[in-house]
Amino acid sequence: MDLSFILNHLGEERGEYFNAVAPPVMQSTNFCFPTVAEMREGLTKEFETPFYTRGYNPTVGILRKKIAALEGAEDALIFGSGSAAIAAAVMSVVKAGDHAICVGKPYSWTNALLNDYLSKYGVKATMIDGTSIENFEKAIIPDTKLIYLESPNSLTFEMQDIAAVCALAKKKNITVICDNSYSSPLSQSPIALGADIVVHSASKYLNGHSDIVAGVLCASKERIDSLFAKEFMTLGAIISPHDAWLMIRGLRTLELRVDRSSESAQKVAEYLEKHPKIDKIFYPFLPSDPQYALAKKQMKRGGGLLSIVIKAEKTEQVERFCDNLKRFLLACSWGSYESLAFPLCALKGSQSYDKPLPWNLVRLYIGLEDADLLIADLDQALAKV
Ligand SMILES: Cc1ncc(COP(=O)(O)O)c(C=O)c1O
Structure with a gap:
């Protein structure tokens, strides 16, 4: 069908x-x-x-x-x-x-x-x-x-x-x-x-x-x-x-939304991977990802979510990055039209995961806005870290 x-x-x-x-x-x-x-x-x-x-x-x-x-x-x-x-x-x-x-x-x-x-x-x-x-x-x-x-x-x-x-x-x-x-x-x-x-x-x-x-x-x-x-x-x-x-x-618009979000996320991930203020990036469709081969085997493309670890010594630097974002809303969830940022430092308690996650990790969801505008926004916010 x-x-x-x-x-x-x-x-x-x-x-x-x-x-x-x-x-x-x-x-x-x-x-x-x-x-x-x-x-x-x-x-x-x-x-x-x-x-x-x-x-x-x-x-x-x-x-x-x-x-x-x-x-x-x-x-x-x-x-x-x-x-x-x-x-x-x-x-x-x-x-x-x-x-x-x-x-x-x-x-x-x-x-x-x-x-x-x-x-x-x-x-x-x-x-x-x-x-x-x-x-x-x-x-x-x-x-x-x-x-x-x-x-x-x-x-x-x-x-x-x-x-x-x-x-x-x-x-x-x-x-x-x-x-x-x-x-x-x-x-x-x-x-x-x-x-x-x-x-x-x-x-x-x-x-x-x-x-x-x-x-x-x-x-x-x-x-x-x-x-x-x-x-x-x-x-x-x-x-x-x-x-x-x-x-x-x-x-009705699932295909258009998923296509757009994935394409933009790939572009944003490729940009962020080279950024000097980024310590590490998590995105399954970057060739540098340790599971890239598996991603290509079982998925058609990456999704709209990616995570970055910001080079920072203090929580305030991560907060400054997030607070200066103009095109990303600070919110949980993902998968809709709007781009979002979710910093782990917003969580009060420690994570109950087997391995603790970096405190300076920020998850980004790339929505339907223009990818170049999102990149410019990330660029100016990273400059303030
Ligand atoms: C991967 C994943 N599975 C399940 C859920 C739970 O879904 P819901 O919030 O619709 O109950 C979430 C929510 O964020 C999720 O990210």
């Missing part, structure tokens, strides 16, 4: 709503039936027909089809946040007594889920450096049921060889979940590489307008059917019809 069809038409049965070009926001909690027999029939298909919006809503239904097609999955579920999608995915795989392997430095609330929250239900997790397949081999024990990947992660962009990890997991009957938020479905396809479940923070590229928090989960029909009846309906962390509609609208 071609990308433009998915983004512009898939799932949109226009004849069912007055041939409106844009779908309606089906802002209704429940849906009624003319007869008891039809109501009974509706209840047997709560998953795919309008009955009660926690289960199925027609606006969300359109979005589900588009998201599944984008990831090359049989089906998808949409959640009220990326963290909700991740929690449902993980909880669908593990039970008391099970062991999970997770790559080091995942998104902070994924780390909290696996290391703090699930321990009270008797699930153990081992965090590993996922850059080498041997580390996965060594960490597997008879109780291992889950391998959790985030490739690349969203701060220092370490990658895992997704195909190699999935091949190993298949041999051992272990389920692989991959957070694909960094790349978007346009730049990396974990399911094609063997992953069982793909999750995204849809608050990032998929929506792309910094106006909703949402998550998606993609998998086989069998897995989604089971997840729907258990974690999805029980936890009830759904997206609202209005937010689903906003995401459908955001998706």
Whole structure:
């Protein structure tokens, strides 16, 4: 199925709503039936027909089809946040007594889920450096049921060889979940590489307008059917019809936004790599990156995120750089239209990662502004360090 069809038409049965070009926001909690027999029939298909919006809503239904097609999955579920999608995915795989392997430095609330929250239900997790397949081999024990990947992660962009990890997991009957938020479905396809479940923070590229928090989960029909009846309906962390509609609208320009953000980020990364005030740069699509070969093997291009370590002796120098940026907003998150800067020195506590991150690291998200203007802005702010 071609990308433009998915983004512009898939799932949109226009004849069912007055041939409106844009779908309606089906802002209704429940849906009624003319007869008891039809109501009974509706209840047997709560998953795919309008009955009660926690289960199925027609606006969300359109979005589900588009998201599944984008990831090359049989089906998808949409959640009220990326963290909700991740929690449902993980909880669908593990039970008391099970062991999970997770790559080091995942998104902070994924780390909290696996290391703090699930321990009270008797699930153990081992965090590993996922850059080498041997580390996965060594960490597997008879109780291992889950391998959790985030490739690349969203701060220092370490990658895992997704195909190699999935091949190993298949041999051992272990389920692989991959957070694909960094790349978007346009730049990396974990399911094609063997992953069982793909999750995204849809608050990032998929929506792309910094106006909703949402998550998606993609998998086989069998897995989604089971997840729907258990974690999805029980936890009830759904997206609202209005937010689903906003995401459908955001998706119309997914290709344009991801192309622009990636191209500009590459240009900015190449500029910053040579800058005398930069000690180190993290960007998977620079030939100097230690995992460049793997990046080229499994991703089509780099994303809009990159991190820099500024040559500085004091926090104030990093603060001066950030405070002088005119075209970057100081904010968390990423994946939308606006360029952002997130300095690690803004975090109060220490990082709970296996290796501490440099205090003078600043993560930049390159949005849709003109790349040359962003470079000029970075240049003037670096001059003030
Ligand atoms: C890589 C990654 N995964 C998951 C999440 C969680 O998504 P959400 O904020 O939509 O709950 C984030 C949020 O920043 C993220 O960066």
